[in-house]
Amino acid sequence: MTKEYRQYDEKKFKDFQLKCSEERRKSHKVQRSQFEKEMGDFDAVLSPGTSGQLLLITNLTGTPQIALPWGADSSNNSISRVLTGRNYQEGKLVAIAKLLQETADFHHLRPDLTKLV
Numbered sequence: 001m002t003k004e005y006r007q008y009d010e011k012k013f014k015d016f017q018l019k020c021s022e023e024r025r026k027s028h029k030v031q032r033s034q035f036e037k038e039m040g041d042f043d044a045v046l047s048p049g050t051s052g053q054l055l056l057i058t059n060l061t062g063t064p065q066i067a068l069p070w071g072a073d074s075s076n077n078s079i080s081r082v083l084t085g086r087n088y089q090e091g092k093l094v095a096i097a098k099l100l101q102e103t104a105d106f107h108h109l110r111p112d113l114t115k116l117v
């Protein structure tokens with residue numbers, strides 16, 4: 001492979017990367033905008049810890065989330081809830097999570113491990 005050919009390939013690859021990166025940014029911007037619209041007047045949304053679709057959206061848009069312990073289910077498995085906030089308002093999300101944890105006792109509940117034996 002000649003040096004000129006390699007340089008062409010590298011340039012073509014860098015151009016492709018740049019195009020993909022720009023398309024990704026545009027897509028994320030649209031998704032963030034849609035998510036903000038769906039949030040409406042709410043500062044945060046509390047959802048089950050296994051909300052796959054919401055997790056996918058927040059991972060793609062960079063939306064902040066905090067997982068909170070929420071006790072145990074009827075099968076004695078620990079469960080959690082996810083608090084999702086607005087972009088660039090992480091401080092408010094942390095304050096809401098702290099308030100939830102201070103007023104509820106879910107984080108003190110532990111699964112009964114004696115049932116495992």
